[in-house]
Amino acid sequence: MKSRCRILTVLIFAWVATAARAELVVVVNPANPADSLSRREVVDLFMGRTQYFADGSLVLRLDQQPQSQERQDFYRGLVNKSVAEVNAYWAKLLFSGRASPPQVVDGNKAVLAAVRDNKNAIGYMDSAAVDDSVKVVARVD
Amino acid sequence: MSTLRYRLLLVLLPLLLVGNLALAESTVEPERWRLSGFGSLWVTGGDDEGQGVRRDLYMHGLADGDASLAWGGLLGLQLDAHFTDQLGGAIQLVGRDRLDDSLENSVEWAFLRYQFTPEWQLRMGRIGLDIYLLSEYRSVGFSYLWSRPPSEFYTTVPFQSFEGADLTWSRPVGGGQLRAKIYGGETSSDLKLQSGVIELNFSPIYGVVLTWESDVWHWRVAATTNKVDEPGGYFPGLEPLGQSLEQLAPLWPQAGELSGEMTVDGERYYYYGIGVGYNRDLWQVQAEVGRIESTVGFYPLINKGYLSLGRQVGPVTVFGVLAANQGDEERTIVSSPPPPLNMLQPQLQEQVQSLWDGLNVEQHTVSLGLRWDVRYDLALKLQWDRSWVDQYGTSLWQIEEIPDRDLVIDTLTLNLDGIF
Numbered sequence: 001m002k003s004r005c006r007i008l009t010v011l012i013f014a015w016v017a018t019a020a021r022a023e024l025v026v027v028v029n030p031a032n033p034a035d036s037l038s039r040r041e042v043v044d045l046f047m048g049r050t051q052y053f054a055d056g057s058l059v060l061r062l063d064q065q066p067q068s069q070e071r072q073d074f075y076r077g078l079v080n081k082s083v084a085e086v087n088a089y090w091a092k093l094l095f096s097g098r099a100s101p102p103q104v105v106d107g108n109k110a111v112l113a114a115v116r117d118n119k120n121a122i123g124y125m126d127s128a129a130v131d132d133s134v135k136v137v138a139r140v141d
Numbered sequence: 142m143s144t145l146r147y148r149l150l151l152v153l154l155p156l157l158l159v160g161n162l163a164l165a166e167s168t169v170e171p172e173r174w175r176l177s178g179f180g181s182l183w184v185t186g187g188d189d190e191g192q193g194v195r196r197d198l199y200m201h202g203l204a205d206g207d208a209s210l211a212w213g214g215l216l217g218l219q220l221d222a223h224f225t226d227q228l229g230g231a232i233q234l235v236g237r238d239r240l241d242d243s244l245e246n247s248v249e250w251a252f253l254r255y256q257f258t259p260e261w262q263l264r265m266g267r268i269g270l271d272i273y274l275l276s277e278y279r280s281v282g283f284s285y286l287w288s289r290p291p292s293e294f295y296t297t298v299p300f301q302s303f304e305g306a307d308l309t310w311s312r313p314v315g316g317g318q319l320r321a322k323i324y325g326g327e328t329s330s331d332l333k334l335q336s337g338v339i340e341l342n343f344s345p346i347y348g349v350v351l352t353w354e355s356d357v358w359h360w361r362v363a364a365t366t367n368k369v370d371e372p373g374g375y376f377p378g379l380e381p382l383g384q385s386l387e388q389l390a391p392l393w394p395q396a397g398e399l400s401g402e403m404t405v406d407g408e409r410y411y412y413y414g415i416g417v418g419y420n421r422d423l424w425q426v427q428a429e430v431g432r433i434e435s436t437v438g439f440y441p442l443i444n445k446g447y448l449s450l451g452r453q454v455g456p457v458t459v460f461g462v463l464a465a466n467q468g469d470e471e472r473t474i475v476s477s478p479p480p481p482l483n484m485l486q487p488q489l490q491e492q493v494q495s496l497w498d499g500l501n502v503e504q505h506t507v508s509l510g511l512r513w514d515v516r517y518d519l520a521l522k523l524q525w526d527r528s529w530v531d532q533y534g535t536s537l538w539q540i541e542e543i544p545d546r547d548l549v550i551d552t553l554t555l556n557l558d559g560i561f
Contacts, residue, residue, distance in 0.1 A: 040316065043356060044313065044318070047356075049313070049318040049354070050259065050313070050318075051259070052259040056258070056259060057226075058226040060171050066517040066518070067517070079356055080422060082514070082517075083517040084514035084516070084517045084518070084520070085514075087283070087517055087518060087560060088283055088284050088285075088520075089284075091179065091278065091281050091283050091284035091560050092277075092278050092281070092284045094177060094219070094221075095177075095179060095217065095219060095233065095277075095278045095280075095281045095284070096269055096271075096277030096278045097231050097233070097250065097252065097254075097264070097268070097269060097277070098277075100175055100221055100223075103171070103172050105169060110169065113169055114169035117169055118169065118170075118171070121169075
């Protein structure tokens with residue numbers, strides 16, 4: 001009986017932990033011709049290896065606040081790195097003049113608004129906050 | 142810390158505050174301006190010999206004398222501009238303890254950038270010199286594991302930027318990004334030698350870099366050459382000695398050879414480097430090998446390399462580094478001048494021998510340390526180094542006299558590195 005209780009407790013904690021980690025999606029403006037992006041393409045965009053969409057337009061990349069759960073989960077799921085590690089990586093690119101990191105906006109609503117208002121924007125957000133004003137092109141587990 | 146550096150910091154700090162306000166008020170419109178920065182504070186302790194440790198040849202060594210601890214720091218501020226989708230620019234100012242603290246030297250780089258296509262980019266102005274893996278960002282402590290880049294490898298190149306242009310081509314290849322760059326221009330550097338602080342000018346300087354970078358791997362090969370531009374002929378600061386030796390050549394044949402080796406104008410240096418980085422899950426591995434050749438007679442040929450291994454353990458990354466450099470030539474022995482010269486100038490042999498010995502580099506270092514990311518933008522590091530330095534290979538250290546034996550030097554460094 002004791003061991004059953006222990007298993008049940010572990011399962012409840014595991015469920016709570018999974019539920020706490022929101023599903024993240026990558027969103028673009030509905031006018032963007034891309035219907036889906038591969039993981040490789042998302043990594044290249046958010047890690048500064050490319051700054052342009054396939055049609056040659058400059059991408060407005062959006063990050064959430066460094067303390068936000070979304071940002072921590074996004075980079076952990078995308079490249080298995082902490083925000084500090086990603087910042088150290090970006091410090092190399094930024095302070096050598098090679099590339100600028102994504103522009104920081106505050107929260108899912110701000111991502112939604114920025115992507116809705118900018119044809120070349122791309123951002124990530126909690127899937128629960130997505131509406132029809134943006135297009136989902138990738139999911140990050 | 143000099144008064145000028147304090148003034149620079151006073152100028153930079155208000156700019157930093159304004160920049161943070163600007164960022165806080167940014168809207169969802171694409172940023173046309175971005176202000177960012179980096180900074181480091183460190184304290185180094187060591188035995189008396191360890192007080193000569195220096196991070197770069199153009200910086201002062203730590204405090205001379207009996208001080209057991211020496212403090213240091215630097216502050217960098219960068220303004221990026223995006224005028225259009227294709228045209229942009231950037232300027233980076235770095236305040237630190239340089240031999241020459243002029244504002245001109247504090248401008249690490251300032252350039253305009255034009256993106257012809259997603260693959261092709263041209264930059265013009267003062268540009269970071271891209272010789273080795275960390276060359277362009279070695280002042281940014283937050284970007285790497287260690288307290289400082291391995292001295293054996295990085296301190297032997299005393300300049301970080303050049304005035305000129307570079308052209309970069311890049312595109313995705315094989316799951317990573319392939320990048321090829323050519324660059325050319327001119328540069329100069331302040332050096333502190335035993336004879337004092339000198340400025341050495343190079344024109345032209347040009348090079349090529351090829352890199353391939355994926356999520357896990359980073360490979361690169363690079364080659365650079367520069368030509369000494371010193372119309373005076375002799376190595377700066379050594380003109381009187383060179384001329385004296387030249388005049389003594391009829392009486393002392395070696396003096397003529399030594400004088401000839403001290404002429405540098407039009408001579409060339411060649412820098413070669415191969416680097417690899419591996420970064421996956423808990424592991425960070427990085428290694429580089431390099432070679433510096435020169436047609437300058439008294440400049441030693443240098444082989445150098447390092448291997449760094451780091452592993453995350455909970456919230457910290459523990460690392461170890463092996464670094465070494467070695468000259469490829471026999472020590473030049475300066476013979477005693479024949480009589481009556483040895484009577485007239487008894488110090489001459491010692492002076493010339495000391496000059497030659499002071500230029501050599503021959504040492505290796507074992508380092509152990511840890512990095513703790515206190516926050517997403519702040520890292521605390523602790524590093525212990527033990528260096529074995531050849532008696533005639535001390536040029537990476539600010540040591541006033543050639544020691545009478547090989548040295549074993551321990552240093553302990555605590556760093557706080559951040560970005561904003």
